[in-house]
Amino acid sequence: MEAQEYIESGILELYVYGLLSEKENIEITELAKNNADVNQEIISIEKAIIALSSSFAPFHSVANFEKIKARLELKHGKVVEMKPTSNWSQYVGWAASVVLLLGLGYQTLQLTKTKDAISTVGNEKNKIERNYAYLGQQNKEMQKSLNIVRDIKNTGVTLGGQTVSPTSYAKVYWNKETKTTYIDAKGLPAPPKGMVYQVWSLKLSPVLTPTSIGLLDNFEGNSQKIFAVSQTDSAEAFGITLEPAGGSPTPTMEQLYTLGKV
CATH class of the missing domain: 2.60.40 (Immunoglobulin-like)
Incomplete structure (x- = not known):
């Protein structure tokens, strides 16, 4: 089967959903490694699932949707027992992405807090310096006044x-x-x-x-x-x-x- 036929057949969706046999999974995985179009299609399907897990129809043609329904034996209301996907590395990747995003969010929050703390310390430092300068001037004036009062001449x-x-x-x-x-x-x-x-x-x-x-x-x-x-x-x-x-x-x-x- 040619790469375009894989794309149009609906088998790549089943691959992403984990509904293929071990042999078929290996076959698609090898094909994706060697064919950029197939690999890109798989990525697109994965993104569609993440964005709208309740429906993938907007991302595929009606013909492909019917083919998938046929493979799932859902046309006549049958229920298919979903077997676990052997392509578990995808989900590990998604989980890692979520953890990474959370980590980046936490780091950004901490960085913001640190910047705010630095700004606060800087403002306090400037305030202390101004007060110190003012008190220094006041001290000089008081010392001058005392010298005038104490001068016995x-x-x-x-x-x-x-x-x-x-x-x-x-x-x-x-x-x-x-x-x-x-x-x-x-x-x-x-x-x-x-x-x-x-x-x-x-x-x-x-x-x-x-x-x-x-x-x-x-x-x-x-x-x-x-x-x-x-x-x-x-x-x-x-x-x-x-x-x-x-x-x-x-x-x-x-x-x-x-x-x-x-």
Whole structure:
């Protein structure tokens, strides 16, 4: 029988179903090894069975279907006892394929989890680095503040709250030798929008003479509320007023928040 005759006869379907004799199975197996068309037809039948195990009719002609029915003796309603296939290697192959697919699926899942874990660790690392940098900056600012407070060469001048804000307070650290001046404004409320605190050095006699020594800019952004202002040559008192953004040439006495004598 020629290869095409095998294909058209329906015997290859019976081979796949395991309904042939041992001799016929060996014959088809050898033929499939040597004939690509027969081998391809067997593969196609196997795929059809896997895809639609309930029906193989859509994949074959009516004539082939009738031939198969005749071989199975099902035309007149007879029941054929199915004997086990001797071509068990096919099913082993299918089972191995299923196991392989499950294995690949598991590996893919594990890989995804690993990538997610790496991403999470990376995000946490970046967060820790940002926090470390922030804490480092905070530590530097605190150390600077402590150095100012502890410097025995600095004269500390306490500024008490005035009528407009009795609960306010501040402190001036003034080094008379280097003339450097720092303001601790922790006791001042946040200035309203469009306003800024302005610091004044004051001479009290013979007449009151105010000199602006700086603005407390970026009040909200300064966590320590320690501000460096201009050098102060001489002063008998210090005061802080609330002024429009940019400052004023003279202090607005109605907005005098704190005042203290040296």
